[in-house]
Amino acid sequence: MNDNQERTEQDLNQLTSAAKQVSDLYARRFGVTRDAAWYLGKMTEELGEVTSAYLSLAGQLARMAAKETWKMRLQTF
Template sequence: MKSKSLPEMEKAIATVSDIYADRFGIERDKAWYLAKMTEELGELAAADLRLSKKARPNGSSKAELEEALASEAADLFAHLVLFCRDRGISLQDAVHAKWLKHLPEEASQED
């Protein structure tokens, strides 16, 4: 599979979300985007608890638990992308402005 840039991923994630919403008759509004992100964070936490042996593994192998954790991380990321897209936030610009500006090579370019 070809690697995608963040803007390409955002567009593809939105397309998948549209397909899912149409298929299941889900009406997405401002509250839905935040609620889904919150739900996915809870699912990520639960998967991490199972993997770290702080919750019952429910018969899953370590490999299955690791796969579940990665899957839930992907869900949370995708829903963050959808939330930002709905709110008109450029995630790429926001990360640059908040985090990447502190990299030495970024700071030297500002001079």
């Protein structure tokens, strides 16, 4: 492993630790039970974030936003 890979691994470990601390605090404060349904919801949320980033980089986010706007408008009827 080269120096850059080691730094990246250290950074990811630090970020993972910080995210876990925040998640633990949130779970205690709001009484969240981390069962299978919670993990499924969390992974779905994260996949949505990755999808949004990809669509933004691919220049397709504006089309998706317009589609969501129309979906929201149609739901109000």
